[in-house]
Amino acid sequence: SQELEQSPQSLIVQEGKNLTINCTSSKTLYGLYWYKQKYGEGLIFLMMLQKGGEEKSHEKITAKLDEKKQQSSLHITASQPSHAGIYLCGADRNTGNQFYFGTGTSLTVIP
């Protein structure tokens, strides 16, 4: 099973609607990263969260980290077609210097 599970797997929303993507870890989190990927293209770094309770925002995207629940959420307010893509959460393992990604959430925004 995946160490980082994202939900939902895919999401189709009308432009202007709010949405939330969740990332849940089966292991202790030592830093949680959010990336966005346009289909077939490279990953764009969005935000990094390191402390429990931390919340960061960039334009209309807000991410939060709940260390106790080992979970992070990504919230998009008033979605636009430019928000469409695949959202991936990523986390550091505490040993082995490895970084692993979640299962991904595919977002479609209908104009």
Added chain:
Amino acid sequence: DSGVTQTPKHLITATGQRVTLRCSPRSGDLSVYWYQQSLDQGLQFLIQYYNGEERAKGNILERFSAQQFPDLHSELNLSSLELGDSALYFCASSPEPDRIRYFGPGTRLTVT
């Protein structure tokens, strides 16, 4: 533009062949990471280098190898290619290990 460059953008080759993918990290970044992304496996970590030395290994096959050169660019060598090696290969870099990784645009490898 992340500042990480990868060449070539696309590569089509036959089974059994060997290819080399190249990555130039962002200026000043000492760590380079390689990832493989396929439809069935998702994004898988392959290997990490820091300042020329191998630092971490992930799900990298024995047929694959990588190195980081003194000028910090990195190459990923894939040999005895199989159909299942068809995927997007990404390189990422960071100033130090375990910091924000910035990804390149990827190399799409198609093995026929």
